[in-house]
Amino acid sequence: MEGSITLTIDKFIAVITFSHPVHNSMPGYLLSDLAAHIKKAGENPDVHVIVLSSGGERTFCAGASLDELITITNSEDGKKFFLGFAHVINAMRKCPKIIICRVHGKAIGGGVGIAAAADYCMATNYGTIKLSELALGIGPFVIGPAVERKIGLSAFSQLALNATEWQTANWAKEKGLYQEVFDSIEHLDAYVDELSQRLAATSSSALLALKQALWHDTQHWDQLLDERAGISGRLVITEASQKAIRESKIV
Numbered sequence: 484m485e486g487s488i489t490l491t492i493d494k495f496i497a498v499i500t501f502s503h504p505v506h507n508s509m510p511g512y513l514l515s516d517l518a519a520h521i522k523k524a525g526e527n528p529d530v531h532v533i534v535l536s537s538g539g540e541r542t543f544c545a546g547a548s549l550d551e552l553i554t555i556t557n558s559e560d561g562k563k564f565f566l567g568f569a570h571v572i573n574a575m576r577k578c579p580k581i582i583i584c585r586v587h588g589k590a591i592g593g594g595v596g597i598a599a600a601a602d603y604c605m606a607t608n609y610g611t612i613k614l615s616e617l618a619l620g621i622g623p624f625v626i627g628p629a630v631e632r633k634i635g636l637s638a639f640s641q642l643a644l645n646a647t648e649w650q651t652a653n654w655a656k657e658k659g660l661y662q663e664v665f666d667s668i669e670h671l672d673a674y675v676d677e678l679s680q681r682l683a684a685t686s687s688s689a690l691l692a693l694k695q696a697l698w699h700d701t702q703h704w705d706q707l708l709d710e711r712a713g714i715s716g717r718l719v720i721t722e723a724s725q726k727a728i729r730e731s732k733i734v
Contacts, residue, residue, distance in 0.1 A: 596626025
């Protein structure tokens with residue numbers, strides 16, 4: 484299988500890095516592995532903070548694997564695939580450690596959802612974003628709650644409905660998806676290192692209490708995202724969706 488997840492731990496900081504040769508797109512097995520690594524790091528007493536990143540230099544995450552979407556032929560398998568994103572988002576939500584997300588390049592669809600589910604997200608000015616799901620005949624149903632929670636209903640509606648238009652990293656910062664935007668990967672990495680080290684030295688009890696406060700009123704997300712995965716699973720097998728996926732370019 485193509486793609487990989489790595490986990491390193493040093494000085495109470497866990498770095499989880501996912502990669503895939505096709506613009507860091509996410510097939511089902513990679514989503515499952517990512518959720519498992521987040522859970523594993525969260526349960527480790529030697530981890531105080533988690534940094535979530537991806538490989539390569541161009542794209543942070545291109546979202547769902549189009550190669551896998553085109554193979555789905557029934558709504559049950561469709562729901563199972565989209566539950567992969569639900570499991571990642573819920574793993575990030577439930578994780579007892581603060582998660583910092585490092586976005587070095589473009590984020591599309593589910594990649595935006597992953598960035599939104601982080602507790603603190605930083606990007607370079609190459610971190611443009613787009614929710615392309617509607618253009619594929621689906622819609623950003625599973626990631627929607629995480630994105631809306633971060634940027635509000637109006638901005639989420641703009642992204643969801645204008646599914647072919649890119650928004651700049653500075654737009655994403657203005658709306659609250661990114662907390663910081665830097666002009667280079669070097670500057671991004673320097674600040675990620677500085678913030679993660681500072682948080683790792685902070686009281687773990689205080690960080691846990693803050694994490695729980697940041698995610699209040701989301702206890703229903705297990706059921707909500709399951710229901711949303713069902714919607715996407717039904718839509719992805721329609722003729723219109725399959726045609727759009729076949730004709731789509733990933734970035």
